[in-house]
Amino acid sequence: MTSISKCEDTFCKKYVEKSNKMAKKWVEELYQKDIPKLIEKIDKQLDTKTDLGDEKRSELKKEKKMHEKSIRHWKNKTLRKKKDKKMGRMMFAVCKERYCNPECKHTSFETGKELSESYRKTIRKLSQTLRKGKKNKSVRMFSKKNMMKDFEESFRDIHGNRENVLRDGFYEELPPKKVAYLRKRGAVSGCIKDVKMDPNFG
Numbered sequence: 001m002t003s004i005s006k007c008e009d010t011f012c013k014k015y016v017e018k019s020n021k022m023a024k025k026w027v028e029e030l031y032q033k034d035i036p037k038l039i040e041k042i043d044k045q046l047d048t049k050t051d052l053g054d055e056k057r058s059e060l061k062k063e064k065k066m067h068e069k070s071i072r073h074w075k076n077k078t079l080r081k082k083k084d085k086k087m088g089r090m091m092f093a094v095c096k097e098r099y100c101n102p103e104c105k106h107t108s109f110e111t112g113k114e115l116s117e118s119y120r121k122t123i124r125k126l127s128q129t130l131r132k133g134k135k136n137k138s139v140r141m142f143s144k145k146n147m148m149k150d151f152e153e154s155f156r157d158i159h160g161n162r163e164n165v166l167r168d169g170f171y172e173e174l175p176p177k178k179v180a181y182l183r184k185r186g187a188v189s190g191c192i193k194d195v196k197m198d199p200n201f202g
Contacts, residue, residue: 004102008100011099014185015091015095042063098198103189105118106119107191108151108154112163158171169188169190174190
């Protein structure tokens with residue numbers, strides 16, 4: 001077994017488990033507390049405010065309906081299992097990209113003077129995926145032009161005037177203690193700038 005496949009098999013397996021645990025806690029809080037509170041607030045507005053106007057009243061009813069639908073979906077075990085599997089696959093891909101990727105390919109840490117063409121292609125595909133089914137404001141935010149600009153800025157922020165920002169596969173500005181921690185647990189790379197960006201880190 002290569003060090004990369006070992007990283008995927010050990011480090012990423014634990015990474016996904018921890019991510020799922022954190023996500024489950026957050027989602028339960030959202031659907032058991034936060035969204036019911038929002039529905040309660042809407043009901044109160046609809047019951048007590050007489051000067052809302054037909055348009056505002058209609059908007060609030062639509063919002064309430066949307067929240068109630070989201071709770072019903074969350075309570076549906078079959079749908080929840082599908083979402084959990086999808087989230088697990090996504091977190092596994094994130095882990096592989098950050099911690100099992102010695103050359104930090106397809107990230108802003110990849111060696112070079114600018115974003116590689118293969119990474120630009122990935123960003124364009126990501127933009128297309130994120131824009132599907134989104135409303136106007138979201139579509140603008142996830143446009144190819146805006147996303148490319150954001151990733152280019154991130155690349156410049158990380159690289160400055162340097163082509164290579166890696167030291168043995170880890171971003172050179174990561175604290176040595178964190179690098180040692182990751183290596184001990186099976187990571188072969190650290191394609192991440194700030195430990196605060198990843199709650200699973202450290």
